[in-house]
Amino acid sequence: MKINFTIKQLQLKETFSIAYGNYDKREALLIELCHQGSKGYGECVAIDYYQINLQTFVSTLKEIQSRIETHSIIHPKDFFQFLSSLNLHPFLLSALDCAYWDLFGKLENKSFIELNNIPHKNLVESSITISVDEIDKQIRKIENSQWNKFKVKCKGLNENDVEKLLQLNRNIALDSNASFTDEDCIWLQENIKVQQFSYLEQPRPIDQYEVLKKEGFANWMADEDCQNIESLDELIPYYKSINIKLMKCGGLTPALEMIRKGKELGYKIMIGCMTESSVGISAGCVLTGLVDYSDLDGANLISNDYATGNFVENGKIILSGKSGLGIELK
Template identity: 80%
Template sequence: MELKFELKKLHLKETFSIAYGNYNHRDVLLIELSHQNCKGYGECVAIDYYQINLQSFVLKLKEIQTQIESQKIVHPKDFFKFLSGLNLHSFLLSALDCAYWDLFGKLENKSFLELNNISSKNLVESSITISIGDIEDQINKIQKSEWTQFKVKCKGLNKKDIKKLLQLNESIALDSNASFTDEDCIWLQENKVVEKFSYLEQPRPIDHYKILKKENFANWMADEDCQNIDSLEELIPYYKSINIKLMKCGGITPALEMIKKARNLNYKIMIGCMTESTIGISAGCVLTGLVDYVDLDGANLISNDYAEGNFVKNGKIILSLKPGLGIDLK
């Protein structure tokens, strides 16, 4: 097996504004694993509020390259056990895990869904993100869109804006990126009309969730509070829903285990994304038959996508059904 990697830059179609800041591009690390003329792809992106340093990932890959390349072709779950012993950051672990699933499927000439007996029917539609902005501009974007599911970003709570959003006859979720106060959360979860929001994502900064009450009206969804499978039991009294992102939890392999446990604990589950190319989105798409919500609009927000594979069109998940994760570079 051969490992290659390359730093690239994703350019956003328009400035992406969230509570953490404004972004016009994302740096990305592309991973390629190859064997017998088959190539598998994965990627991870630099997210400042996760303190991601891609240069350190490159140094780590150079350090472990010989170990990776000496591995025999085994089932992806066994390869993940090997990767787990290398002390990798979850973002880098995810890129390698996804690249190997893609490679393994191509070597077996089977799609990820075939390998895991997952149905390609009844896939949940994805939301499209509406950046922070004037509420009238946000509403205008929603009304002009061909998508049917929306995630509206906000910074803090503006009750007048909430009222305007709830008056729309649309499926809308709210994501404050941890910018709500305790008082905001109390008001939201005690206000019955808030049930109209699909979910309210990561209302408070990490570990400040104990003001939340899952039995009240708000469908609180954990994002940064839910990093991996170990988070699930602690969050039960506070969150009804969780956002699984492959880079957060370490890839497809741990995501499958996380979905299974979350189901047993009666969580609603979303597959989410960062700003990613079709490589990252393709990996998320193969799990959309197992969840309740989908937010995989990352590749739709960039202007220089460098890959082809599974994709999202006006919210609908379109699976390539090619071997592996169905990824090819353009």
């Protein structure tokens, strides 16, 4: 098996504004695993609020390259155990895990869905993200969109803006990226109208969720608070829902376990994404048959997607049906 890796730049179609800052581009690390003429792909991206440095990942890959290239082809879940022994950052671990699933499926001529017996009919639609902006501009974007589900970003709570969004009678979620105060959260979870929002994501900074009450009207969803499977038990009293992102948890292999345990604990589950090309989105799409929500608009937000595979069209998840994760470079 041979490994190649390169840093790419993803250009956003328009400035992406969230509570953490404004972004026009993202850097992505593309990983390619090759064996017997087949190629598997995985990806991770540089996110500043996760303090990701892709050059550090490149240095790590150079250090472990020979160990990966001399490893035999085994089942991906066994290969993940090998990867776990290397003490990699979850973002890099995810890129390698996804690339290996893609490669293994192509070698076996089976899709990830076939290999894992995952439902693939009536897939839950994805939301599209509406950046932080003046409320009237956000509403205009919603009204002009062909998508059916929306995740509206906000920086802090404006009660009048909330009222305006609720009056739209559309499928809307709120994502404050940890910018709500304790008082904001109390107002939201005690307001019966708030149950009209499909969910309210990551209201408080990491580990500052004690004010949240699961039995309130708000469907609180953990994002940054939910990093991996170890997070799930602790969050039970506070969150009704969790956002699983492959890069946060370390890839498809641990995501399958998180979904299983999350369901056992009674959580509603979302497969989410960051700003990603179709390499990352293709991996997220294969899990949508197992979850309650999806937010996989990452490739729709960039202007220079360098791959094809599974994709999202006006919210609908379109599976390629090809082997592995179905990823090909353009």
